[in-house]
Amino acid sequence: MKDSVEVALELNEKEVYSHIAHESAEDIIRIISSLDAERAKNKGEIIYYQDDWDDLIRQRIQKGKRHTAFDFYNPALLDIWESRVNRMKEIRNKIKITTIAILSFAGITAILSIIYREALLLVGLSMLPLLIFLREYKKEFLDFGYYQLTQFFIDELKELIANHPLDKEKYGFKVFNYDYFGIDIKKRGINTIATVKEEDVAENK
Numbered sequence: 001m002k003d004s005v006e007v008a009l010e011l012n013e014k015e016v017y018s019h020i021a022h023e024s025a026e027d028i029i030r031i032i033s034s035l036d037a038e039r040a041k042n043k044g045e046i047i048y049y050q051d052d053w054d055d056l057i058r059q060r061i062q063k064g065k066r067h068t069a070f071d072f073y074n075p076a077l078l079d080i081w082e083s084r085v086n087r088m089k090e091i092r093n094k095i096k097i098t099t100i101a102i103l104s105f106a107g108i109t110a111i112l113s114i115i116y117r118e119a120l121l122l123v124g125l126s127m128l129p130l131l132i133f134l135r136e137y138k139k140e141f142l143d144f145g146y147y148q149l150t151q152f153f154i155d156e157l158k159e160l161i162a163n164h165p166l167d168k169e170k171y172g173f174k175v176f177n178y179d180y181f182g183i184d185i186k187k188r189g190i191n192t193i194a195t196v197k198e199e200d201v202a203e204n205k
Helices: 004-042 052-061 077-116 121-125 128-165 198-204
Strands: 183-188 192-194
Touching: 004 128, 077 121, 077 128, 128 192
Parallel strands: none
Antiparallel strands: 183 192
């Protein structure tokens, strides 16, 4: 038999875990919406949604151990997130540098064409199709990267709600793309709100 002190300690521990789960779920839905907004913007859509998910994650990490989903539920979560984000930033920067180099080369050939009165500009212009390719590659690469990260956090939210008695309806999140797995989408005024699917949550319990 458990004495009253042991019962009280267990109840207190459950309350602490429940509170951390609630905080983590609120953070994750913000991250999901922010990532999906960035994905929509990358496609050229005009999105009026501002929330710095990168800064949000950094703030939560600074709280220390057992204060975020990153170290409380899935210790590998932060490493996975950082690896994918850094890869996206690396590709984006390389494409930016290459684009500047091509434009600079075209500009130099234009100047040399004027100085030497030769059709050197044509050499520079021949590089312009590469700019179109790089633009489309960047767009597709970032879209897939944002999709993977967003789906990843949706799955984490699903696990969080399944493993703790959280009401999924309280953790709805704005979405701007509708191709994610395991979500139900509803219109609420001008906003499109998603929640994790009931059957998916039930299966994970």
